[in-house]
Amino acid sequence: MSNSIANNNTFITHDFLLENQYSQRLFHDYASQMPIIDYHCHLPPAEIARNRQFKNLTKIWNDGDHYKWRAMRTFGIDEKFITGNATDREKFLQWGKTVPYTLRNPLYHWTHLELKRYFNIDLLLNEDTANNIYDDATAKLQTPEYSCQSLINKMNVEVICTTEDPIDSLDNHVKLKNSHFNVKVSTAFRPDKAIVISSESYLDYIEKLSTVSKVSINSYKSLCDALLLRLDYFEENGCSLSDHGLSYVPFRAFTDAEIENIFQKRRNKKQLTLEEDEKFQTSILLFLCEQYHSRGWIQQFHLGALRNNNARMTQILGPDSGWDSIGDYSQARTLSSFLNALDRKDKLAKTILYNLNPSDNEVLATMIGNYNDGKVKGKMQFGSGWWFMDQKDGMTRQLNALSNMSLISCFIGMLTDSRSFLSFPRHEYFRRIVCNLFGQEMQRGELPKDFDLVGKIIQDISYNNAKEYFKF
Known part of the structure; x- marks a missing residue:
């Protein structure tokens, strides 16, 4: 077999998705050679560490x-x-x-x-x-x-940030840190299983967290103590990001006594009301987010998925097997209240908000402007098109909402959110779409034909802003 299988009707051309000379120059001269910072993905670190x-x-x-x-x-x-x-x-x-x-x-x-x-x-x-x-x-x-590490290097990747549960040992991250692999592989702290108290597997998970942390979790305070120890452990191993996958960010007023009663009620295997569930989630999220701020971490919220819709097939194949869709949750009011509760104490960390429902684009694009305080460039980020939205139309709609309601020049750009070692060309796909968007407006005279200005912004969106924001 030859080194290349080809025909005369090449589909992925040199100027794929680039519709005019401005788009083409922006991509080829400014975007294409920038390294990749993939700041959120689900690649298995074990496979990177053993170079599968x-x-x-x-x-x-x-x-x-x-x-x-x-x-x-x-x-x-x-x-x-x-x-x-x-x-x-x-x-x-x-x-x-x-x-x-x-x-x-x-x-x-x-x-x-x-x-x-x-x-x-x-x-x-x-x-x-x-x-x-x-x-x-x-x-x-x-x-x-074509080993895992070679495939990553092939795509000019500089940083990968995987996503791990608090009970993870991070052994593979330690191996990678001490290896000769030249790509930085970091992790993000994903404590959803400790937060979603109504989950059927919640009590089993608390037992695992108790074992790993060596804390007897018999109260809400001891749960927080266990999470603090895992936060310390993750930080000692280079973690500086958190991530939360939630249908929506809840916000309910609560007292400490109420939260303890809710926790004990769940320990006794009693069913919680929606109000109790949301009070508990509000409390533990505020606790964690204040910790992120004190440590100088960045927090991410992936919002809006309606998961495991097909109960029959989920029972057979398990979660993450293709039965999720876009949810139509109300996001604005409780999200604002939650962010405001942190900001009142000046304990709001750098934050990235992702939505799965495109009808929330303008909600998040305007929400981030409420909590930018001028201390950090682009402190609040409206994250790139995610999951069902990481395609040409979804990314364009996100880019347009961000441009119209905020400053796209401060945007930290694309991520793969993928479990596949062949997904890094999605960064190229994104960059071509961005360059075409700017190039079309240059051609129409809606943007100046100033490649020094526009080209710099393209490079910032592709790489520089993420490099400055995350400080990996």
Whole structure:
């Protein structure tokens, strides 16, 4: 097999998504060579630490990718070929059969961009080409140039920030810190399981947290003590970010006595009311966020997912298997009250807010302006298009809302939020979209044809702002 599979109708061209000379110059001269700071993802640090070599293309590309799984189910592919016991080749051939019918879905762009950037494959993936593409890419994956660490280096990645639960040992992060791998791999503290008190598995989780922290958790105070010890441990191992995945940020007035009673009620396996649930979450979130501020950390809130909708299939396959969607939660009022409670004490840390429902774009784009205090450039961030919104239309809508309601020049840019080692071209995808947006307005005379000015802002959005903001 040759080094490249190609045809005469190359899809991912040099000027892909770049519609005029201004867009093209902005991308090629200013954005394309900037390093990547992937400040939020779900890559398994164990696989980076052991420098995993993937057996074949299905293992690295289809396994765990619920974006692809949802598309295949929609196209009528049997679950056997998605998460079932079919062979890896059979699974990939069914994915290849599906791909032509993902036209106008971001999967079509991502698929061919990743084939091109990692494997130098220009051929369109379909039922006829799938076998050859599988063989060519799988052969390359057997070489040292395609190990996990090599794939990361191939994309000019400078920093990766994974996401770990408070009970994680961080052993793999320690290994990476002491290794010769030249990419910084950090972590973010994700304590959702300690916060969502109504979860069926909450008491089991508290037992695990108690074991890891060596704190007997029999009260709300001892729960906070255990979390403090884990915060210390994460900080000792280089952590400076937190992350929360919530449907919405709750806010309810509470007393300390109420919170203790709620905690004991849950320990006794009694059902909580919505009001009790929200009071508890408010209390523990405020406690944690004040800790983040005191440590100089950055806090992230991913808001708006409606998870595990299909109870039958979630029971069979578990969470994160493709049964989530966009929720229509009310965000503005309680989020404002929560941020205000922290700001009143001058204990509001740098904050990144992400929404999953595009109807909340302007809500978050204006909310961040309420709590910028001039002490830090871009202290409050409206995060990039996330999950269902990290596609061309979703990113453009987020960029336009941010531009209209705040300062896009202070934006910290893109992240992958991915579990895949082949997802880093999404940064290129984002940069091409940003450059095209600015380039179109330059051509129309809505922005000055000043490449020193506009080019600098493009580089800031692509890399410089994140570099300054996170200080990894």
